Amino acid sequence: MSGFPWAGYAGRYLRVNLTTGEIQKLPLPVRWAEEFLGGNGIGTKILWDEVPAGANPLGPENKLILSAGPLCGGPMPNAGRLEVIGKSPLTGLYGDSNAGGHFASEMKFAGYDLIVLEERAPEPVYLLIKDETVELRPASHIWGCGVFESERTLQAENHDLQIKTAVIGPAGENLVRFASIQVTFRRSAARTGLGAVMGAKNLKAIAVRGTGGIPLADPERLQQLAYRLHMRIRKNEFFNGCHQFGTPGLVALMHPMGRFPTRNFQYGSFEGFEDLSGESLREQHLVRDISCYSCPVGCDKIYAVTGGEFRGTMSSSVEYETLNALGACVCNRNLPSVLKGNELCDDLGLDTISAGRAVAFAMELNERGILASEQRDGLDLSWGNYRTLLDLLQRISRREGFLGDLLAEGASRAARLLGRGSDHFAMHVKGLDIPGQDGRAQQSMGLAHVTSSRGADHLKAFPVIDETGYPSEASRRYGAQFLPELVDPLATKHKAMLVKDGEDFGAVVDSSGNCKSGGTFVMAEVYWEEQAQSLSATTGIPIDGEKLKLIGERIYNLQRCYNALHGITRADDVLPWRFTKSPSPSGNARGSVCRLHEMLPEYYALRGWDPETGLPQKETLARLGLDGAAERLAEAFESGLAQALRAQLGWVAPSADPPREQQ
Amino acid sequence: MISVHVRYFGILAGYTGKKHETLRLPKDMSGHQLMLRLASTYGEPFRGTVLNGEGLSDHLRIFRNEQSLHGEGLRAPLEDEDHIMLFPAVAGG
Numbered sequence: 001m002s003g004f005p006w007a008g009y010a011g012r013y014l015r016v017n018l019t020t021g022e023i024q025k026l027p028l029p030v031r032w033a034e035e036f037l038g039g040n041g042i043g044t045k046i047l048w049d050e051v052p053a054g055a056n057p058l059g060p061e062n063k064l065i066l067s068a069g070p071l072c073g074g075p076m077p078n079a080g081r082l083e084v085i086g087k088s089p090l091t092g093l094y095g096d097s098n099a100g101g102h103f104a105s106e107m108k109f110a111g112y113d114l115i116v117l118e119e120r121a122p123e124p125v126y127l128l129i130k131d132e133t134v135e136l137r138p139a140s141h142i143w144g145c146g147v148f149e150s151e152r153t154l155q156a157e158n159h160d161l162q163i164k165t166a167v168i169g170p171a172g173e174n175l176v177r178f179a180s181i182q183v184t185f186r187r188s189a190a191r192t193g194l195g196a197v198m199g200a201k202n203l204k205a206i207a208v209r210g211t212g213g214i215p216l217a218d219p220e221r222l223q224q225l226a227y228r229l230h231m232r233i234r235k236n237e238f239f240n241g242c243h244q245f246g247t248p249g250l251v252a253l254m255h256p257m258g259r260f261p262t263r264n265f266q267y268g269s270f271e272g273f274e275d276l277s278g279e280s281l282r283e284q285h286l287v288r289d290i291s292c293y294s295c296p297v298g299c300d301k302i303y304a305v306t307g308g309e310f311r312g313t314m315s316s317s318v319e320y321e322t323l324n325a326l327g328a329c330v331c332n333r334n335l336p337s338v339l340k341g342n343e344l345c346d347d348l349g350l351d352t353i354s355a356g357r358a359v360a361f362a363m364e365l366n367e368r369g370i371l372a373s374e375q376r377d378g379l380d381l382s383w384g385n386y387r388t389l390l391d392l393l394q395r396i397s398r399r400e401g402f403l404g405d406l407l408a409e410g411a412s413r414a415a416r417l418l419g420r421g422s423d424h425f426a427m428h429v430k431g432l433d434i435p436g437q438d439g440r441a442q443q444s445m446g447l448a449h450v451t452s453s454r455g456a457d458h459l460k461a462f463p464v465i466d467e468t469g470y471p472s473e474a475s476r477r478y479g480a481q482f483l484p485e486l487v488d489p490l491a492t493k494h495k496a497m498l499v500k501d502g503e504d505f506g507a508v509v510d511s512s513g514n515c516k517s518g519g520t521f522v523m524a525e526v527y528w529e530e531q532a533q534s535l536s537a538t539t540g541i542p543i544d545g546e547k548l549k550l551i552g553e554r555i556y557n558l559q560r561c562y563n564a565l566h567g568i569t570r571a572d573d574v575l576p577w578r579f580t581k582s583p584s585p586s587g588n589a590r591g592s593v594c595r596l597h598e599m600l601p602e603y604y605a606l607r608g609w610d611p612e613t614g615l616p617q618k619e620t621l622a623r624l625g626l627d628g629a630a631e632r633l634a635e636a637f638e639s640g641l642a643q644a645l646r647a648q649l650g651w652v653a654p655s656a657d658p659p660r661e662q663q
Numbered sequence: 664m665i666s667v668h669v670r671y672f673g674i675l676a677g678y679t680g681k682k683h684e685t686l687r688l689p690k691d692m693s694g695h696q697l698m699l700r701l702a703s704t705y706g707e708p709f710r711g712t713v714l715n716g717e718g719l720s721d722h723l724r725i726f727r728n729e730q731s732l733h734g735e736g737l738r739a740p741l742e743d744e745d746h747i748m749l750f751p752a753v754a755g756g
Contacts, residue, residue: 237722237752238752238753238754240674240751241751241753242753242755244673244674245673247755247756249673249753249755250754250756252672252673252750253753255729256726256729256730256731256748257726269729277672278673279672279676320755320756435756436756437756458756459756462756464754464756467754467756468752468753468754469724469731469733470721470722470754471721472721472722473721473722484734517755521755522755586729587726587729588726588729588730588731
């Protein structure tokens, strides 16, 4: 027994010094669990406490944290998510990513709530965890291998097909700034480039096998609650669509909404949308439905291409975002090539969103004559050229040629390196490429992109209520007093509240270990109160919805504070000109721009952040129990360190104004 | 009479057995009336997905010529060569 006072936790964590090879099994600090829950929250706390603002994300001083929540490995729906936290090589700021699959629960079964990876191994290694046996092993034989081959090798040499892995591909090894960490089975912790942090540490993989159990505070109550919530999810209006089509089921709806970024966000609708739709995927390529740990939804699928140019392609976790990034955003309507691209990204270890955006950026520069002929490496960068797309994915992962090396930096850094007005076409916020969610067509999403703690992102706030606009859902979650504006995607009223609530709830979900795409955000069968009941029955910690809201706020504010140490202020809470000054030409959003100025002041007020600087106020931080944070921020700005670090982040800020020829 | 093109998405296409069709409709038919007619044509489970009693389901999204059709707009008469898109409950990202 670990002696940890609360159930639901393994009560221990691993701290691995990759330089010395020292592996410590340490008791989980009780305050971490009580104040930050687990997963994302504890990872944020460690980053804040242990990784100084001046740390190079690719240097030994950065730390990589793989963290499970207290619900992971238990019976609650969707309770198998893994959080990965570190300083992002892409943004230079707070970074995190989240993956489904079976790694997080296996780590708990092995007896560890999280792993903190420090320093840098002198030679390529992998970390093997088999319950009490934890050791670093040589990995030179799989260094350079793709993710799939690496997984197979690790299973074979450990004589265990059930071993769960977190692996980087060549992209992570080559320090591509948007490299992913691939998690069993073919799930991706992809955003913010934390795979490059693993690569910089010479850590090829973590392989884990656990045969233990997890103590539960009130097993009988928990079983009843889990059963009730599983059944409610299965009966939910959204269930059938989510189960049959997964997130690709959104593709068709986003077309008339004008929210499906096309041609590097020049448009919000794609004429080839039906070729890329969830319906086409299921009809033409489905092999079988699969699911993550303890998930009743099963939104994941295995798809195959059985004929034509891409015959033999086998792909899974093909998400809405990938269909946008490797499809519409580069004007590619060839679905088999998108599946091939997804398979390549999973094997090479690339974030499909940032990879697709980098290629779209290059294609637009080519269209506008910004790329010189010798900078194209002989490639035909015409829109829709899927062979070039697939070629570039390979080149980026190896940093091959001028273009492969340039785009491996990500569009926002490439724009700084390239100059010549290319910054107008790097679609990002705080260095992170904007996902397939056009903020002109959904005002809350525009706000969410700028307030997300990891840079442009839909998943921090995940404002699904006005994405789809169902009044009964909105009433159930927030009350009828916010209707009708709350469900109108083009209205700005109440959207600050929606985004703040989503960010706080999202921080709690990511810290508990369950999934945002399952019963929480989309179906809201597991919302604040149900989440509190789940955590209480699992851990025994007395907790209610109000206390959870405080924890969510605490986590989110600490992430904002970490970014502020790097000089991030209100001045960085901006969108590219295409969102704010170029009216959407598409669908229901035609004529609309994102009216950020109507939402941001209200958001700061709700947050208790300074309206001028956008920094959390001293009273806010004190209320959240973040002792010392205000003083640390003040010192960073008064000393000039924060401003100096801001100047060194490496990406060029998104251009607020259109290029001269469009003014 | 007018011609209206209707496209079904997600589980609705499974319920109707078709992805799209062109209907000949009376000149003054509204979007709301079109939905009642489709519910009558296709029966369950289509009906239960698009209707809530005699009203339209809160979880149905309708687009007319790529513009969201809701509220009072559902009472307006459709026009010849209108394109209607019907989506069941879907959300996420």
